[in-house]
Amino acid sequence: MADLVLHSRALSLYLRIATLVCEEKQINYRVAARDAPGEGFREFHPFEKMPVLQHGDLMIYETLAIADYVNRAFDGPALSPVAPQAHAEMLTWISLTNAYFFPTMMGGIAKPLLMAPLQGEPTDHDLVARSLPDLEKQIALLEASLKQSPYLVAGELSLADLFVLPNLFYASLTDEGTRALREAPKVQDWMKRLTSRPSFAATEQRP
Amino acid sequence: MADLVLHSRALSLYLRIATLVCEEKQINYRVAARDAPGEGFREFHPFEKMPVLQHGDLMIYETLAIADYVNRAFDGPALSPVAPQAHAEMLTWISLTNAYFFPTMMGGIAKPLLMAPLQGEPTDHDLVARSLPDLEKQIALLEASLKQSPYLVAGELSLADLFVLPNLFYASLTDEGTRALREAPKVQDWMKRLTSRPSFAATEQRP
Structure with a gap:
């Protein structure tokens, strides 16, 4: 039995981010789906959000904290650069995901x-x-970054890519998203590379 | 001349967080106030938010990234614990600040x-x-944590305290905030200790 458990509704964008991180770290984990009425998150998260990571007696909530913990506490590939500038850039992309990309790409x-x-x-x-003008602006920002480097930070896969990817992927399944991506060939390449990784297939969510 | 510049509107809650971090690191910095019309942030931040940190040619935006960079790139007191669990807890508090405390304590x-x-x-x-029920719930969460430890994470001052403090401080200047704090003696103690630090006086903002 996996000693890492992610408690979440099964169809959660942030659950997908957290599971992508676990897959890329190549660690053993399982998802405890809590979709039934009464299986709420009050006991796990003070504001009833998901996912919540359980590691033995330890409970960690908020996906940035979960991703950071999984990356630091376990062996496996480093998903976070060490240099101060690159580390800050990673956090910029994660903050942008939470504050702008998620509300636009998913919400809008x-x-x-x-x-x-x-x-x-x-x-x-x-x-x-x-939401469309915001989506276009956000894709242009990603395109400008990916023109410089094959991944968002320091030329290597990091938590930044794993936070942005599912947001953009679900938006790309719409006609509006497809059109917005037409003028962003580097973003398209990046999405193709990331969605071809085993981690993406392993975390597929079906409604 | 300081080689670290924070570009921001002068009265920004997140500017205060960023300047608290710089003060606690005991580094030299200056604030470039950009309040006049036309002195927008488009050139600095893709979504025109503030503050933006300039360090030579390097520009960093989103306050979590700024705080992380200042803490990692400069000598001075460590404002971030090293152990994975404590580091994740710090990021949980910062995520809670951005997602819940700021919208309630400041916005509401x-x-x-x-x-x-x-x-x-x-x-x-x-x-x-x-907003009042949310404020009370948030203060209760802080009280529960501060019953265990004099600071939010690992018993020592960290970025977590510096993100939460200004949000709660401005809310505490209202009658509603004062009442909500009455049943949270540990939070009151924590606020007194933090607002007595030189960093707090040095970053005072006057409308």
């Missing part, structure tokens, strides 16, 4: 266009239209 | 009650009322 694009229809809810087309 | 309490009147705008009392 993937959720209304992919998840709402699946749940029999109407798509908020005004929200999508308002 | 200090801004409507303190800043809106200063700017001649009406206070949104519904917003304040909606």
Whole structure:
């Protein structure tokens, strides 16, 4: 039995980030899906968010902290650069993911266009239209970075790539996302390389 | 002349966090106030947020990344624990600050009650009322942690304290904040100790 457990709803973007980190570290873990009513997160997270990592008696919440812990506490590939400038750049991308990419790519694009229809809810087309300029700006920022280097930070895979990837991937499954990516060939290359890694297939989520 | 420059509007909560970090590291820096129209942040930050740290040719944005860089790139007291569990706990508090404490303590309490009147705008009392239960829950979480230890992480001052402090301090200047703090003696002690440090006086902001 895995001694690392990720408690989460099964379809969580941040769960996918956390599992990508575990896969890339090549460590043993399991996901405890908590989707049923009453299986809430109050006992795990003070504000009932997910995922929460359990390692023995230790509980860690907030995905940045989970990713940092998994990367530091276990052997396996280093997913975080050591040099101060590169380390700060990694945290910049992670902060941008939480503050801008997730609200736009998931909240403004993937959720209304992919998840709402699946749940029999109407798509908020005004929200999508308002989100498109932000999506384009964010993809342009990624393109500018990936023109310099094959990964977002210091030329090597890091937590930065693993935070951005699922957000952009789900947005890319929409026509709007596909169109926005047309003028970003470096971002397309980066997505192809990252989604071809075993970690991506191993963390696939099906509604 | 200081070789570290923080570009920001002068009255920014996140600028105060960044300057607290610089003060605690005992490094030389200056603030370049960019409040005039046209002195925007487009040239510094892709989404025009502040502060942005300039160190020679290097520009770093997002306050977590700035704090991490200042802590790692310069001598002075370590503001970040090394052990994986403690380091992750520090990042949990910083994530909670960005995702919950700032929206509640500043957005829902200090801004409507303190800043809106200063700017001649009406206070949104519904917003304040909606924010109070969150404020109480957040203070209870801090109290539970500070019952165990005099600082938020590993018994020593860290970036976690410096991220939370200004948020709670501005909220505490309101009647609502004062009342919410009454049942949190450990949080009150912690605030007294932190606001007595030279770093706090050195970073005072006046409207």
